[in-house]
Amino acid sequence: MKNYEQVLVALRRVIRATDLHSKRLSKHAGLTGPQLLIMRTIRDLGEVTIGTIAENVSLSQATVTTILDRLELRKLVYRVRSTKDKRKVHAHLTEDGADLLARAPNPLQEDFIEKFQNLAEWEQTMILASLQRVANMMNADDIDASPLLTVGSVLKDDGWKEKS
Amino acid sequence: MKNYEQVLVALRRVIRATDLHSKRLSKHAGLTGPQLLIMRTIRDLGEVTIGTIAENVSLSQATVTTILDRLELRKLVYRVRSTKDKRKVHAHLTEDGADLLARAPNPLQEDFIEKFQNLAEWEQTMILASLQRVANMMNADDIDASPLLTVGSVLKDDGWKEKS
DNA sequence: CTTATACCTCTAATTATTAGAGGTCTTTGC
């Protein structure tokens, strides 16, 4: 399994669904969960458009826009309109933003990627499937508890239901 | 009749419909008809958005955008994105643009407004109705020649068909 | 515990830009 990004997305969905994002993270460095999430996305992906951020953190463009407004007000990020396509806007971290982010704790993602990649492939697949199952359960209106996971079913089935 | 703008719009439509805009004006000052039209709109209306320009010259926003691109390339206009509403963009004339526009002949609009306002109201109404009739005829696929203008009908009927 | 404040989040509407296609006019080469 090459892309651990799916795992991260699944993790984020679990975090949001369980309200960890707000209760656990809001104190640290004065940033809320979504704010941290977005700032990390900007740092990790480099020159990103609003749309790309939204896609990566599973939020609407409108939501990302308003959160960026607040971050920009605090001089933690800034926007640059693309010259090649003037519809697009790139978000960047300011130096202050990068500093703050570096000091902010990241209990969930800290060297997670490195460790995850050292796992056996079948184990990675199993973990991903489990996370997806949890995330789907959180977001589902009617929780269907019947289909139990088996290693066999996991290895066959790659996709997972998108958020309703 | 307070607004002579309707008369100007009607005039512009006649000009476009008869291709005067390109044949007669394109030589002067190196500007084409639509370019002149748009630059005058910017000068006369002050801080205008793209949408307002489009409305005033009866062109689509997309068309105004591309024409402004060419004018901006020649440093005759510049754009400023509104800080109050970041969707909006204001167009301005550069000094070069204002100079060029001042030297450009304006055979159709030169002190037209002042003279027009000195006419009697019924006469203004009559002229507007006539222009609208001509403009509508130009744009109509099937020209209906039957209804002749009368002073009575003109004074009653205020609206006119929008361009199809 | 209630109220106020500050976030988060969404959908729908708005504004500008771009893509793509088709048209006209002017210039250039023959």
Next chain:
DNA sequence: GCAAAGACCTCTAATAATTAGAGGTATAAG
């Protein structure tokens, strides 16, 4: 003169970001 090329003009449809408006949650203050 005439054909071809290049530069405009113009539109509709698609795309990107923002805003408006409404509803929800969490934190702070009394």
